[in-house]
Amino acid sequence: MKNRKMNVSAEIKRIYNGEGRVKANVALTIEGVFVIRGCRLIEGNNGLFISMPSRKNPEGEWYDICFPINNETRLRILDTVTAAYEKALQSHDATAETTEGGKQAVA
Numbered sequence: 001m002k003n004r005k006m007n008v009s010a011e012i013k014r015i016y017n018g019e020g021r022v023k024a025n026v027a028l029t030i031e032g033v034f035v036i037r038g039c040r041l042i043e044g045n046n047g048l049f050i051s052m053p054s055r056k057n058p059e060g061e062w063y064d065i066c067f068p069i070n071n072e073t074r075l076r077i078l079d080t081v082t083a084a085y086e087k088a089l090q091s092h093d094a095t096a097e098t099t100e101g102g103k104q105a106v107a
Contacts, residue, residue, distance in 0.1 A: 006073065007031050010081040012088040023048070024088070026081050036066055041081055048085075050078055 007030070014025040026039040038053035052064040068074040 006076065008077055008080045010077075010084040012081075012084050013037075015085075015088060024081075024085050026050070026084070028077065028081070039081070041085055048078065048082060050074070050081055 009029045009032075011027045011029070012024050013027055016022050016024065021043045022040050023043055024041040026041055028036040028039055030036070036053065040051040042049055042051050052067045054062045054064050056062055068077060
């Protein structure tokens with residue numbers, strides 16, 4: 001099972017225009033049977049990264065409620081989300097002239 005590559009797909013739910021660091025909201029589907037909503041594609045100091053859904057504990061600290069447990073899986077997810085984001089941006093740019101506001105939903 002270790003050598004098997006996990007099937008991950010990404011759906012860009014919303015693209016954020018403007019100066020903010022959050023570039024998109026993303027839903028991940030793993031193996032076609034498990035969905036993770038509330039992921040975000042973020043522009044960090046060292047490039048794009050995926051922020052997983054998180055919660056605040058009673059001490060006020062944030063923690064991820066789900067996350068990849070190894071770097072290979074994290075990179076696979078990032079590559080999948082980045083490719084979906086680039087494709088959504090191309091579609092978004094084609095329709096940007098007809099939309100207003102700082103947000104654009106992408107189906």
